[in-house]
Amino acid sequence: MLETKHIEYKQKATPELEKEVVAFLNSEGGAIYIGIDKEGHTVGVTSPDTLQLELKDRFKNNIVPSCMGLFDILAEKREGKDVVKIIVLMGYERPYYIKKYGLSEKGAFIRIGSASEPMPVKQIEALFVKRTLNSIARIRSPKKDLSFQQLHIYYQSKGKTLNEQFAKNLELLNDDGDYNYVAYLMNDINNISVRVARYVGINQLDLVQNEEYGHESLIKATQQVLDKLNIENRTFAKITHKERIERRLWNAVALREAVINAFVHNDYTYEVAPKFEIFKDRLVITSCGGLPHGISQEEFFSGASIPRNKELMRIYRDLDLVEHLGSGIPRILQTYSREQFKFMDNFLQVVLPIDEDLQALMQQEGTTIQVSSEYPASTPQVPRKYPASTPQVQSLLSVFEGVHHREDLQNRLGLSDREYFRKNYLNPAIKEGLVALTIPNKPTSSKQQYFLTEKGKEALQLMTSG
Secondary structure (H helix, E strand, O other), X not given: OOOEOOEEEEOOOOOXXXXXHHHHHOOOOEEEEEOEOOOOOEOOOOOHHHHHHHHHHHHHHHEEOOOOOOEEEEEEEEOOEEEEEEEEOOOOOOOOEEHHHOOOOOOOEEEEOXXXXXXXXXXXXXXXXXXXXXXXXXXXXXXXXXXXXXXXXXXXXXXXXXXXXXXXHOOOEOOOOOEEHHHHHHOOOOOOEEEEEEEOOXXXXXXXXXXXXXXXXXXXXXXXXXXXXXXHOOEEEEEOOOOEEEEEOOOHHHHHHHHHHHHHHOOHHHOOOOEEEEOOOEEEEEEEOOOOOOOOHHHHHOOOOOOOOXXXXXXXXXXXXXXXXXXXXXXXXXXXXXXXXXXXXXEEEEEEEOOHHHHHHHHOOXXXXXXXXXXOOOOOOOOOOOOOOOHHHHHHHHOOOOOEOHHHHHHXXXXXXXXXXXXXXXXXXXXOOOEEEOOOOOOOOOOOOEEEOXXXXXXXHHHHHO
C-alpha cells in the first residue's frame, strides 16, 4: 500500500516527525508507520519499546497545544519485523504547531494528498479564531479541596503509580495552576449523577427501576455502569431436539464501546452526564453534545474522531478502558447499522435494539435466563468478586483491621524481612488494587499507612465465606 492522505511511512524516526504529527492533527487524522520505506516495504525498527517512549516524550514536549490523548503509539509485527504505528486523531484545538517554530508557516502544517505542507497564514488565523476555548480543561473546578484516592486506586490496580506531579501530567490544572473541571470529574466527590433506568414497555411511561451512580470519580461511575449493564445483558437459551439456541440481548463488545464513548465524548460543560435507558425492545444511550465542530457524520462513522475531552481520553486509555484511538465506532458498526445513531444539535444517541427473534425467544416456554458474569475475552472484565491471587496476598488481607503501618502488618504476619514482605505480600496486593495507600502521591513517606480497598474487602469476604 502506498502513502495516502491518511497514511505516512517512515523508514526511521526522523527529526521532522513532529511535522507529520502536526499535519495530521490539523487535518483529518491518520497513521504514521515507522519501519516502512516510501515504497511500502517493511524494513523494521530496533528496540520498538524504547522508540515508543522516546516518541511519546517528543510529542508531549514539542507540540502545542498539548496533544496528549490525541495520539496512540503501538508496536506491530509486519513480515516478521517490528514496526511502530502512530495513530493521530484530528485535533480539537487547531491549529497545532511545533513549539520551537511558533504559530507560523514554519511551525504549522496540514496534510495535502500524501504530503505534509506548511499551513498558509490565512488558514492559521482562521483556525485560531475558531479554536474552542470553553473546554473542560480551561474551566475552573467548582471545588478547591479535591481528593483523588479512587483515581490512585484504579491506577494502582493497573500496576501504575501516580507521582507527585500527577495533576500536571494528567492535565488536571488550568493555565493558572488551579484544578480544572477534568480534576473535578476525577475527584472522589462531585455533583455529576449518572442514571440507569429501566421501563416496562417501549416508552418512558412505566418506570420500574431507576439506579443512580456518580457523585464520585467518573472512572468509578463508568465501572459501575459497565457492571450494571453487563448484568442486564442477559443470555437467553432454548434447548430443542436439534440444538441449543443461545442469545444475549446486545453484542457485548458493541455495548462496552458505546458506554465508554458516551462517557469520554460527553460535553460536561453543561454539567450533564450520559444517560442509559433500558426498554422492552432496546437500550438507549444518550450523551450530551452533538458531533464535535469540524467533523462530518461520514468521518465519524469511518473512525475519524475528535475527542471532545482529550484529557479524559488519556486517563481512560491509561486504565485500559479505551483500546485504540478511533476504534470504538467501527467496533459498534461490526454488529449494528449506522441507523442506530441519532444526531441532534445538543445530544447524540446510540440505540442498541433487541431484535424481534430474540424478543420472541424470550417469550417462549422452555427458555432459560442466565445472567452473564463476564465480558468477552477481547475486552477487559469488570468482575463482581475479587479473589486474591496468592496465599501470601490472602494472608496479608486476613490481618487487616483498619489502617496499618508497614511495620504493624509485618508483625501481624510474623515476618522480619522488610524486602521479602514488600515483594511477596504488599506490592502484589497494591498492584491488584486490593490494598491502597493513605498518602498515594508519596509512596515512600515515613507516615505512610495502608488499608483495604472495596475490592480488597470483597476479596477478604470471598475468602472467609469460602
